[in-house]
Amino acid sequence: MKKRRFTEKYRHLIQAVWFAFTNGYARGYVTGKIYTGNTKYLCVPGLNCYSCPGAIGSCPIGSLQAIIGSNTYRISLYVFGFISLFGVLLGRLVCGFLCPFGLVQDLLYKIPFKIKEKNLPGHKYLKYMRYVILAVFVVLLTSLVHDVTGTGVPWFCEWICPSGTLLAGIPLITMNPEFQAALGFQFIWKFSIMIIILLVSVAYYRPFCKYICPLGAIYGVFNPVSTYRLIIDHDKCVKCGMCQKACGMDIKTFETPNSTDCIRCLKCVSACPTGAIDSSWNISRRKLEAHFLPDEEPAANPEVLKTTLLAVAAVIAGLASTITVFGYGMQAVFRNNLLELVPDIGVAVYGWLTLFKAAVSIITLIAGVVLFMQRKDGNAVTLARERLGKALLFMPIGVIGFVVGLPFCLALLSTAINGVLISPYPLIGLPLLYFAARLTEKKISDPKTSDILWWIVFVLAAAAAAVTAFMIFVVYRG
Amino acid sequence: MNEKTRKLITWLLLAASVVMIVLGVMRGEPFAVFNKAIKVCMQCIGIG
Numbered sequence: 001m002k003k004r005r006f007t008e009k010y011r012h013l014i015q016a017v018w019f020a021f022t023n024g025y026a027r028g029y030v031t032g033k034i035y036t037g038n039t040k041y042l043c044v045p046g047l048n049c050y051s052c053p054g055a056i057g058s059c060p061i062g063s064l065q066a067i068i069g070s071n072t073y074r075i076s077l078y079v080f081g082f083i084s085l086f087g088v089l090l091g092r093l094v095c096g097f098l099c100p101f102g103l104v105q106d107l108l109y110k111i112p113f114k115i116k117e118k119n120l121p122g123h124k125y126l127k128y129m130r131y132v133i134l135a136v137f138v139v140l141l142t143s144l145v146h147d148v149t150g151t152g153v154p155w156f157c158e159w160i161c162p163s164g165t166l167l168a169g170i171p172l173i174t175m176n177p178e179f180q181a182a183l184g185f186q187f188i189w190k191f192s193i194m195i196i197i198l199l200v201s202v203a204y205y206r207p208f209c210k211y212i213c214p215l216g217a218i219y220g221v222f223n224p225v226s227t228y229r230l231i232i233d234h235d236k237c238v239k240c241g242m243c244q245k246a247c248g249m250d251i252k253t254f255e256t257p258n259s260t261d262c263i264r265c266l267k268c269v270s271a272c273p274t275g276a277i278d279s280s281w282n283i284s285r286r287k288l289e290a291h292f293l294p295d296e297e298p299a300a301n302p303e304v305l306k307t308t309l310l311a312v313a314a315v316i317a318g319l320a321s322t323i324t325v326f327g328y329g330m331q332a333v334f335r336n337n338l339l340e341l342v343p344d345i346g347v348a349v350y351g352w353l354t355l356f357k358a359a360v361s362i363i364t365l366i367a368g369v370v371l372f373m374q375r376k377d378g379n380a381v382t383l384a385r386e387r388l389g390k391a392l393l394f395m396p397i398g399v400i401g402f403v404v405g406l407p408f409c410l411a412l413l414s415t416a417i418n419g420v421l422i423s424p425y426p427l428i429g430l431p432l433l434y435f436a437a438r439l440t441e442k443k444i445s446d447p448k449t450s451d452i453l454w455w456i457v458f459v460l461a462a463a464a465a466a467v468t469a470f471m472i473f474v475v476y477r478g
Numbered sequence: 479m480n481e482k483t484r485k486l487i488t489w490l491l492l493a494a495s496v497v498m499i500v501l502g503v504m505r506g507e508p509f510a511v512f513n514k515a516i517k518v519c520m521q522c523i524g525i526g
Contacts, residue, residue, distance in 0.1 A: 034518055040516055041511060049519070050515035050522075058512075062514070062515075062522060063511045072510065073510065077498040077505065078499055078511065079502070081499035082495075082499060084491060084494065085499065089492075154521050158521035164519070165523070169524045173523060173524075179525055225484055225487045
């Protein structure tokens with residue numbers, strides 16, 4: 001019982017921190033204006049209206065409708081790519097941890113009330129309504145019904161989305177008299193829907209997520225194949241049903257751990273009396289710990305600590321380089337704030353920040369590789385030389401490629417239109433380097449591992465570098 | 479679905495997602511998203 005309380009508390013803390021982070025433009029709540037910085041090129045994972053005064057990113061469903069409804073595109077690869085990426089990586093973990101409206105419903109359900117039920121009457125059929133809303137309001141109506149300019153209207157945002165009404169509508173209308181003057185039937189309709197959903201959320205667990213949310217409908221489809229999954233140890237499971245009892249979404253976790261309805265709140269994990277439910281991430285973490293921390297007292301072995309540092313360094317390098325590219329918009333936010341605070345030094349500071357991040361990425365990656373090479377326990381270096389031979393060259397090649405590729409990426413970014421051009425090297429090169437590292441590790445532990453996969457990865461990495469070089473050539477020639 | 483197939487699907491979807499984002503960027507979609515996101519969405523707040 002104690003463990004369960006801790007888990008919920010931890011989850012709500014993550015929800016709150018994420019909410020504060022993605023809605024962190026505090027000035028918006030004071031001025032009644034929305035944020036207009038470059039981070040709005042990027043989609044956030046949860047249903048977070050981009051017209052919320054604090055929002056620093058774009059709502060995926062709003063963006064999807066904006067592109068589908070535009071008379072230029074009709075189909076959105078960019079936004080669906082984002083949704084798909086979040087879906088493959090996290091599935092509906094987004095709903096449980098990273099959705100502001102999910103947090104609102106979670107908090108409302110904590111209000112003491114005489115009726116506390118999981119499902120609305122007709123749940124069996126109602127739960128399919130979110131797919132209908134996705135198909136009809138998000139896709140069909142938006143793409144088929146156009147105004148006089150040929151632009152589709154975002155039907156879901158316009159007639160349903162309670163998140164937009166609550167997080168964007170109410171604060172903006174409260175602070176802007178011109179919006180108050182324009183209130184009419186549509187607002188009454190949306191406000192009523194919001195109130196109904198909020199009131200129902202007090203008595204029933206997350207009704208919006210269960211029956212209405214089109215974003216949850218998409219992420220749910222990814223649940224069975226996302227990197228984050230729940231795994232049942234059938235040797236431990238006694239089918240007592242405690243997981244279903246604890247589950248607000250009323251899922252028989254022991255039968256369908258990766259149900260499309262599961263929002264990954266992890267109450268079932270805490271509730272299981274035999275510890276039979278675990279997540280794929282936890283299992284991977286334990287495998288890594290067993291690999292890198294094989295001793296009973298790992299802290300006593302400095303060589304093992306070095307290896308652990310390798311992992312930490314590699315993670316920092318990966319994060320730093322990823323932030324350099326994907327977080328370009330975030331950097332621009334910081335730059336804008338700097339320019340406002342200290343107008344004269346903003347651009348210079350921005351340049352130094354970029355260089356600093358590049359240096360951090362490169363140094364940590366090299367440090368990680370050096371640490372790996374110095375690792376002595378398990379004779380890793382000797383074994384690697386014996387079993388990998390020339391394949392071991394991937395390390396210096398990878399480091400050189402990274403060191404050469406990253407500055408060019410930065411150069412590309414600085415010359416790109418509004419800084420949105422994303423270089424293919426970090427996009428393709430970094431995951432491939434990661435693949436190569438994993439394959440190398442596998443090869444060390446199992447000499448029978450085929451070389452073919454490694455060579456495919458190597459060729460693809462080289463291709464990514466070649467494409468980058470070509471883009472550099474095109475950009476500079478232009 | 480066995481574990482091997484599931485892993486293959488996961489990686490294929492991951493690659494497809496990255497490719498879609500890159501293609502979307504090449505088509506200029508981020509500008510459309512940005513232009514929508516930096517103006518108050520009247521439909522979203524209920525007065526559109």
